[in-house]
Amino acid sequence: MSNTADNRPLSELVTGLVADVSGLFRKEINLAKAEASEKVTRAMTGVEMLAAGLVFAIGAIGVLLAAVVNGLSALLLSMGFAERNADAIAAVVVGVIVALIGWGMISRGLSVLKGNTMNMDRTATSLRRDAQVLKERT
Numbered sequence: 327m328s329n330t331a332d333n334r335p336l337s338e339l340v341t342g343l344v345a346d347v348s349g350l351f352r353k354e355i356n357l358a359k360a361e362a363s364e365k366v367t368r369a370m371t372g373v374e375m376l377a378a379g380l381v382f383a384i385g386a387i388g389v390l391l392a393a394v395v396n397g398l399s400a401l402l403l404s405m406g407f408a409e410r411n412a413d414a415i416a417a418v419v420v421g422v423i424v425a426l427i428g429w430g431m432i433s434r435g436l437s438v439l440k441g442n443t444m445n446m447d448r449t450a451t452s453l454r455r456d457a458q459v460l461k462e463r464t
Contacts, residue, residue: 343463350456358449365446395420 395416402412 347460350460354449354453354456357452358446361446361449391420391424 395413398416398419399409399412402415403409407415
């Protein structure tokens with residue numbers, strides 16, 4: 327019993343192999359596009375929610391920081407500081423503390439963004455599997 331593939335000419339086999347590989351790469355590119363699109367859509371949704379939350383948080387933080395400055399100024403006044411000095415010292419102290427907290431949060435956020443959250447795991451796995459199949463066929 328003979329295999330029909332064995333009776334085909336070499337040029338036909340090579341043409342079939344090229345067509346198969348070409349189709350495989352097209353499918354892999356389509357998979358990569360779909361996976362990248364999915365990741366970008368998910369990231370954009372997160373960015374939109376983050377932006378809306380930041381608008382409200384900035385307003386709230388501004389009000390709360392003004393209250394802290396006023397409270398610290400009142401404390402300094404009760405300790406005998408002049409009103410102008412108490413206001414200036416309170417504003418500087420609160421400003422420096424807030425700046426340090428902001429710097430720490432920005433550093434942490436940048437380190438998270440530098441992570442591997444945008445890896446395309448399915449595409450990489452599929453490419454490895456396809457490479458293995460090609461090795462077996464040749």
